[in-house]
Amino acid sequence: MNQGVTGTVPNKTASVPDDVEPRTLPLGTSALLLDIDGTLLDLAPSPSEVRVPPKLASSLPRLLSRTGGALALVSGRSLRDIDRIFAPSLFPAVGGHGAEMRISVESEAVAAHAPPMNPDLMRRFAAISELHPGILVENKGYSLALHFRKAPDVELAIYDRVSAIRAELPNAPIEVLPGKFVCEIKHSGFTKATGVTELMSHEPFKGRRPVFIGDDVTDETVFAIMPDMRGLSFSVGRRAQGVDGHFQAPRNVRAWLARLLDDERAIAE
Ligand SMILES: O=P(O)(O)OC[C@H]1O[C@H](O[C@H]2O[C@H](CO)[C@@H](O)[C@H](O)[C@H]2O)[C@H](O)[C@@H](O)[C@@H]1O
Numbered sequence: 001m002n003q004g005v006t007g008t009v010p011n012k013t014a015s016v017p018d019d020v021e022p023r024t025l026p027l028g029t030s031a032l033l034l035d036i037d038g039t040l041l042d043l044a045p046s047p048s049e050v051r052v053p054p055k056l057a058s059s060l061p062r063l064l065s066r067t068g069g070a071l072a073l074v075s076g077r078s079l080r081d082i083d084r085i086f087a088p089s090l091f092p093a094v095g096g097h098g099a100e101m102r103i104s105v106e107s108e109a110v111a112a113h114a115p116p117m118n119p120d121l122m123r124r125f126a127a128i129s130e131l132h133p134g135i136l137v138e139n140k141g142y143s144l145a146l147h148f149r150k151a152p153d154v155e156l157a158i159y160d161r162v163s164a165i166r167a168e169l170p171n172a173p174i175e176v177l178p179g180k181f182v183c184e185i186k187h188s189g190f191t192k193a194t195g196v197t198e199l200m201s202h203e204p205f206k207g208r209r210p211v212f213i214g215d216d217v218t219d220e221t222v223f224a225i226m227p228d229m230r231g232l233s234f235s236v237g238r239r240a241q242g243v244d245g246h247f248q249a250p251r252n253v254r255a256w257l258a259r260l261l262d263d264e265r266a267i268a269e
């Protein structure tokens, strides 16, 4: 059996054809780095309404074991939220777009890379939700997300208010991160890419080939560093520039992850 990755695009600047999924991976030498919302999980009307399908709940712990612990969730969500969603399973994770990190489920130690957001600033940004009852505030402690999926018409008004607050505080170490029907205000100085770079410097990730799958603009920082790490990247639901392939939807990612376990069984037999 070919244990390499097939179906990759040689010229990374070329546009990505339809559904160029990797066929299989050698789990013994790969590190699986997986975005959550829009990649592993289908999007839901609100952050608390996402569900982990039973098959994924079963395949992720098995993949964690088959990779010798080198599987990590790389998310904009806080680690607390990630653990809630995947309970009772626990995974290594980069949370809050690089704001926090847990390298191993054995130690459970969490490294924090961002201080709590200034309470006054937090209050001012949260008050933007008064624009419309459909705006949902997600307080991550070190950052704040304003969700407008239920009030899409207020997107511009939200960004205007955020810009006005930032203009009053030009030296505040914060930046604005747009996502899917969400405007997030976070500390500057860390990203999913800084998180992944740090994670990959630790055992059991160190020395493995990273394979990152993500769906959103915020995942582009990781797509960009994969070539320097001899890694591979795959986008979901859109053909992002510079990636090695593309999954049509989260269900395709989940099916591929389940197939990886079957492939490994075939290799062992
Ligand atoms: O980096 P990710 O794991 O993809 O997380 C990105 C953000 O995901 C969540 O918000 C998004 O998903 C919600 C549930 O499907 C959806 O309702 C919302 O519109 C999306 O923006 C999460 O709430 C954020 O904290 C993450 O940053």
Ligand SMILES: [Mg+2]
Binding pocket: 035, 036, 037, 038, 039, 214, 215, 216
């Ligand atoms: Mg995502």
